[in-house]
Amino acid sequence: MLEDLARRQQAEIDGLEEAARAEGFALLRTLRGLALAPAPRGEPLTPQAFAALSKEEQEGIEARGSALEARRDATLRHLRQLERETRLAHEKLVSEVAAAAIRPLTRELRERFQDLAAVERYLDQVEEDLIAHAGEFRQIEEEKSPLPFLPPPGAFLDRYRVNVLVDRSSTRGAPVVVEQNPTHSRLLGRIEHRVHFGTLVTDFTLIKAGALHLANGGYLILEAKDVLRSFLGWEALKQALKGRAIRIEEPLEELRLISAVSLAPEPIPLSVKVVLIGSPLLYHLLYALDEDFREPFKVKVDFDDSLPRTAEVELLYARFVGGACREEGLRPFSPDGVARLIEHGSRVVAHQGRLTSRLGELLDLVREAAFWAERHQHPLVTAEDVRHAVTQKTYRANLPEERVGRMLAEGTLLIATDGEALGQVNGISVLASGDHAFGRPLRITARTFAGEPGVVDIEREAKLGGPIHSKGVLILTGFLAGRYARESPLALSASIAFEQQYEEVEGDSASSAELYALLSSLSGIPLSQGLAVTGSVNQRGEIQPVGGINEKIEGFFDVCRARGLPGRQGVLNPEANARHLMLRDDVVEAAREGRFQIHALSTVDEGIALLSGREAGERGPDGRFPEGSFNASVERALAENVARLKALRGEPPALPHDDRPHVPHPCSKG
Known part of the structure; x- marks a missing residue:
């Protein structure tokens, strides 16, 4: 085809040259194309020779030259037409040959992905592009570019590469992806760039997949706190779940200071189950403060610890x-x-x-x-x-625990582990330092006197008591009134304090110890200092379970062991906490050998008997406590307070117990 074109072109030029020679002209080939020059004797005339001719001869040459130039222009147009026709014919031939070679190669892929219309369209576009650029494949040489900043001859082949974002050829079942660093780019993918002539450029081979691509069709597991640290990532995740599509975008494109070529890949349909793992507090905060959180995360699952x-x-x-x-x-x-x-x-x-x-x-x-x-x-x-x-x-x-133990041993923190004391009980608090918690014994004291303000919580007055602790103290007033103010008002003014406690006090686990100290001060009966007390109390005098029971028992045990264990020390704890006891081996061994006591209480009266050595006493059919019992001493003290207050006010004294009409107490037996 090209040889035929060359022959036809040469024949046209030969004809033009013959016609020019017949008219006394020469056909010259110059850089600008074909030129005509007068040559009556076979050699082109010089400008001087042409000027020496007569006017008639010059006009004749110009007339013949104009006619030859018109024929030359027509010949050149015809040559260009021949080139165009030949080129089109050649391109058609190349396209037909390329199509015959390419289509069998894509037939297998078409059969494999015949259900995917997008793949069909992509293969159509690849075939069309390959056919359109088939001629360029003949020019590819395996050599470097002559200039370092120019791409190699075969660089255009990159357009036919496939950028595999996700490969699941070895995956069985639905994919499960755990993303440890859920930033915007790690979740939704990114478009990387390279520097070219000082400018950032990119192409589709630099598109990278994110965790959503990897987990598409399966499950994506994320730590909620990690996602929230990346604000852009959190917002992009919610948008992707809401729109059910993954859009690979530059999150800060509008803030870019340097011009850069970028891409806008089409959205990818998204079908994924996202599992957020976090604390209940974080869930409730998101549910309350982030309106976009509720829709994609509807299923809440609590895991027990x-x-x-x-x-x-x-x-x-x-x-x-x-x-x-x-x-x-x-x-x-x-x-x-x-x-x-x-x-x-x-x-x-x-x-x-x-x-x-x-x-x-x-x-x-x-x-x-x-x-x-x-x-x-x-x-x-x-x-x-x-x-x-x-x-x-x-x-x-346990460095903080050792410091507390050292202060107890040195006497900086005052704790008695032997003998008796009036209005004083050993309580136990729990201190936490990181992941380590330990029990710290502390002294609880109470002072009582005639009056009517009730029980004063020194910790609350000093703004060191929390609301739960204050509630526990108020419950003591209810217990005292219900048990002892049967026939007269509760004429009691008292103060309760946690000695050498300078941090905030919260919780009601020491309310039973506070009650014992209060009753001891009222009755004038001292309590054993070898026993520590923990447990909350309700208005009916029932001992309720508390937390940190093991740390509390072990904390008091360590103090007693440092001072010797004669067998009189121990801890009074709620009976309901029995199932929570998982004590250290040394504590269990000491209890087994009788060197340390652990008593389970269900009522206040049981603790009174152990601490005071006296029976608490229950009301008899006559509504009175047995003489000599602990409760009788408390009731007598309260009655004396009432008498003192009436005397100060000038009121007549109350009738003696024997002269009063009998009114059975609702809590008495019989």
Whole structure:
């Protein structure tokens, strides 16, 4: 085809040249194309020779030249037409050949993705582009560009590459993606850039997938607090879920200071289940403050931090430990080592019938116990290794506890663990330092005198008492009035204080101890200082369970052990807390040997008997407490207060008990 074109072009030029020669002209080939020059004798005339001719000769040459120029122009137009026709014919031929070569190659892909219209359209566009640029493939050479800043000859082939955003060829089932750093680009993808002549440029091969692409059609698991740290990421995530589409965009495009070429990929349909993991507090804050949170996150699931301690769960614990040892190459655990871990799981949640579900913390203990087993050259991780790991973990975090113990030993903090005292009881508070909590004994004192203001909470007056603690103190007034103000008003003015307590006091776990101190001050009967008290009390005199029971008992035990354990010390705790006792081995051993007492109380009267050595006493059929009982002493003191107040006011004294008409008390028996 090209040779035929060349022959036809040459024939046209030869004809033109022959015609020019016949008219006395020469056809010259110049840089500007074909030119005609007068040549009556075969050689072109020079300007001087042409000027020497007569006017008639010059006019004849110009006339013949004009006619030849018209023929030359027509010949050139015809040559260009031939080139155009030949080029079109050549391009058509190349396209037909390219199509015949390309279409069989895409047939397999079309059959494989025949249900995907988007893939069909893409293959159509690829075929059209390949056919349109088929000629360029002949020019590709495997060599570098002559200039370093120019692309290599085959760079245009990049347009045919496929940018695989997500590859699931080895994935079975729905994908599950856990994203640890959920920023905007990590969630929705990004468009990277490269520098070209000082300008940022990009192309489709620089589009990178995000976590939503990877999890599309499956599940995406995120930490709520991590997502919220990235404001742009959180907003983009909600928009993607709301619109059910992933849009890869530059989040700060409007703030870009340097011009950069970017892309606008079409949105990708999104179908994903997003699982946000966070605290209940964070959930409630988002639900209340973020209106866009409620729609995409409709299902709320609460996970308990403990599991029932059944044989099945204990077996799962053992399997978890075994699996962790295999995966991390740790020494295997002996049966007693696993049993010790299970006991520790109950101690963490302070419940004999439950186990902690915080497996991350349990795994840390497994690793540390395995380390100590290796250090001690034990072939298996034993119960002693687990115990040593727990002890070491406590040692690393108990510096505040040691300081409190040192102040108690030095007498800086005043606590009596022997003898008796009036209006004074040992209470126990729980202090927390990071992940370590410990019990701190403290002295609770009460002073009573005749008056009517009621019970004054010094902690509340000093703005150190929280609302729950203040409620507990007010309940004491209800108990006193219900039990002792049967025949006369409650003429009592009292103050209660937590001695050497300079932090805020919150909770009602010391309300029973406050009540015992108050009753001791009223009755004039001293209480044992070897017994510490914990537990809240209601208006009916029932002892209610409290938190931190193990830390409280162990805290008082440590103080008593430092001073010796003659067997008179112990702790009075609520009977309802019995199932929560998961004490240290040394405390259990001391209690078993009788060197330390742990008493379970259900009523105030039981505590009165243990602390005072006297029976509390119950009202008889006559509505009075037995003579010599603790309650009788309290009631007598209150009656004396009433008499003093009436005497000061000039009122007649009340009738003696024997002269009063009998009114049975609603709480008396019989």
